[in-house]
Amino acid sequence: MGRLNNLNNQQKDSKLIWHPYTHYESLPNIVISKGEGQYLFDENGNKYIDAISSWWVSIHGHCNRYINEAVYKQLQTLDHVIFGGFTHYPAIEISERILNLIPFHNKVFFSDNGSTAVEVAVKMAIQHFHNQGIKKNKIIAFKDSYHGDTFGSMSVSSRSIFNKAFWDFLFDVEYIDLPNENNINEVVEHFKQTTINGDVAAFIYEPLLLGAGGMKIYKPEHLEILLQLATSANVLNIADEVMTGFGRTGKMFASEYMITKPDLICLSKGLSGGILPMGITTCNSKVYSSFEQTDKTKTFYHGHSFTGNPITCAAAIASLDLFDINNILEKIQDINNLHIAFVQSLSKYKQYCRAETIGVILRIEFINNENTSYLNNIKDVINEFFIERKIIVRPLGNIFYLLPPYCIEKTDLEYIYKTIVEFIQTISSNCK
Numbered sequence: 001m002g003r004l005n006n007l008n009n010q011q012k013d014s015k016l017i018w019h020p021y022t023h024y025e026s027l028p029n030i031v032i033s034k035g036e037g038q039y040l041f042d043e044n045g046n047k048y049i050d051a052i053s054s055w056w057v058s059i060h061g062h063c064n065r066y067i068n069e070a071v072y073k074q075l076q077t078l079d080h081v082i083f084g085g086f087t088h089y090p091a092i093e094i095s096e097r098i099l100n101l102i103p104f105h106n107k108v109f110f111s112d113n114g115s116t117a118v119e120v121a122v123k124m125a126i127q128h129f130h131n132q133g134i135k136k137n138k139i140i141a142f143k144d145s146y147h148g149d150t151f152g153s154m155s156v157s158s159r160s161i162f163n164k165a166f167w168d169f170l171f172d173v174e175y176i177d178l179p180n181e182n183n184i185n186e187v188v189e190h191f192k193q194t195t196i197n198g199d200v201a202a203f204i205y206e207p208l209l210l211g212a213g214g215m216k217i218y219k220p221e222h223l224e225i226l227l228q229l230a231t232s233a234n235v236l237n238i239a240d241e242v243m244t245g246f247g248r249t250g251k252m253f254a255s256e257y258m259i260t261k262p263d264l265i266c267l268s269k270g271l272s273g274g275i276l277p278m279g280i281t282t283c284n285s286k287v288y289s290s291f292e293q294t295d296k297t298k299t300f301y302h303g304h305s306f307t308g309n310p311i312t313c314a315a316a317i318a319s320l321d322l323f324d325i326n327n328i329l330e331k332i333q334d335i336n337n338l339h340i341a342f343v344q345s346l347s348k349y350k351q352y353c354r355a356e357t358i359g360v361i362l363r364i365e366f367i368n369n370e371n372t373s374y375l376n377n378i379k380d381v382i383n384e385f386f387i388e389r390k391i392i393v394r395p396l397g398n399i400f401y402l403l404p405p406y407c408i409e410k411t412d413l414e415y416i417y418k419t420i421v422e423f424i425q426t427i428s429s430n431c432k
Helices: 009-016 065-075 089-101 114-130 151-155 164-169 184-195 220-232 285-289 310-325 328-349 378-388 410-430
Strands: 032-036 039-042 047-050 107-111 138-142 174-176 200-205 236-240 264-267 279-283 353-358 361-366 399-402
Touching: 047 410, 065 310, 089 107, 089 279, 089 310, 107 114, 107 285, 114 151, 114 200, 114 236, 114 264, 114 279, 114 285, 138 184, 151 164, 174 184, 184 200, 184 220, 200 220, 220 236, 310 328, 328 353, 328 361, 328 410, 361 410, 378 410
Parallel strands: 138 174, 138 200, 200 236, 236 264
Antiparallel strands: 032 039, 039 047, 107 279, 264 279, 353 361, 361 399
16 A cells, blocks of 8 residues: 555545445545544544534433443453353343333343344344244335335335435335324325235334435324334334434433334434444333244344444443433423524524424525435535534535534534524525
């Protein structure tokens, strides 16, 4: 690699690394050298507010000392062990802690990330019926949903630019519209007609909020209707809480807003406090009982090399500790109150944007002469405007959002709000 010696870090990055979701003509990547709380620092010492928790994972901010110390302590005793035939205390403790938070479930399955947590859930749902000799080969999902990048998780995601090259290789899914006051009756009828033949294995959904599909917020009472329909039709409910879990919507899990509880839950992102990659799929006794058979062909033959890694488990345990130590749910409510007040203040700009909020998530849809789309060209304008002002965002086309770490200060949020207003005023003046 001597040929790279004369290049700076940014140039070396461009030569060597293929970044995710990044077009080859994109601007050079900013080289980050340090993280502290809600801030990231580049190699030149510039300080940025991480307004999206680095792809929604760093719920306690960066380099949290409590989590770091837990990871360091674990590194002194056990780094990794095969999880087939062996176990360890951190895996047992985090499983017990998670199931205490999800008391209607009784089993935890470890994996590596959000996509694999979904993959596991879909496979469990399908094999649940297969083990009983029941043929069910359909899945129901929302239009504009996103559940991951593995083939199973792509299959249950909405068909989009994220997976267009692979459409011919994905299994069929029945997509329903996201429910609202105007279409709930039609959505219900569509759901009923889809399940009438008894061949639907599962309904997978992102509870109350479609993430990468545009941060679309919908109401718990509408989802409750669909969950009840699924249960009555012997369809398993899979809650993809990869993004919404661990406080993002105001409760520990978005599923707490509904009466009907899911049969399986997918967890990742904030699970380890954003320190290390980790996925978990939990399930209830109904699902697990179909695998409790003497016939070994009915075993769930799925696993990952780093399943149940002790270091990631230690980080996850420490992250849960912080919810109590730092009264995190109260902080989430404080952030939501600030978001609500700011959303109300934006009503004067309704010609240029539409804003709404749930939990710590603030969603703003900017209106221009293009359709709402991930490829809307205002995305690059937004990125450049906010990076110049040392705020890290990653808009979904013309959908701007905030998803800050829980440690963010009021002064930082007020600065971000002020910058948003400046941006709106800029685009409004350009429209005149």
